[in-house]
Amino acid sequence: MLYSANSGLQKTAMSLVGNMSRVSSLRSTMAKEVLPTVSSVLSAWNLKMVKSDSSIATACRVMHTLMLADPESGKKVLNSKLINSLSMLSTNMSLETARKAAAVLLFSMWGQKDIQNGLKKATCNPCFSNLLPVKVHWNGSQTHDFPPVNSYQIDVLPVTSSDVT
Secondary structure, eight states: OTTOSOHHHHHHHHHHHHHHHTSGGGHHHHHHHHHHHHHHHHHTOOGGGGGGHHHHHHHHHHHHHHHHHOHHHHHHTOOHHHHHHHHHHHTOTTOHHHHHHHHHHHHHHHHSHHHHHHHHHHSOGGGGTTTTTOEEEETTTEEESSOOOSSSOEEEEOOOTTTOO
C-alpha cells in the first residue's frame, strides 16, 4: 500500500505506519520490517510526487523515529540513492513539510555516531558535501550548520552566496 499509485491510499497507509511508529513498544519490531520499505519509498521520490508532500514528510519522520529506535536496522537501509534523494527533498522549496522533515532526518542521521559511521560506509563522503552549506534556523533565533536535533522547531533556510566561504 505504501507503493500505491493511488495517492489517497498511499497517504492513509503512510499515516497508519506513522501512527504505529509513535508506540514505543512497537518501534524495534517495526524498524526491522518497515525501514526497508520506507527507505525505498524515499529513494524512489521524484519531482512528479509534489502532490504527496505530507506522505513524504511522514515517511521521513517514520524513518527518523525507527532509525533512532534501532540504529543497526537503520544502517542496513542506508545507500547513496537514499541520501541523494533526501538531499534533493531537503532543498525542494515546493515541498514545505517534506523539505523540513528530510532536513531533520539528514541532520539527525549525521548527528548519531552509530548511524554516521554507517553513512560513511554505505555512501561516499562527497554525498554530504552538498549538505554542509545548508543553514538551519534554530528556534527562530540562531542559524547553525549542523545543530543537534532534539525536539526543537527547525526551519531550513536556503544558503546565500554570503554564507558560503
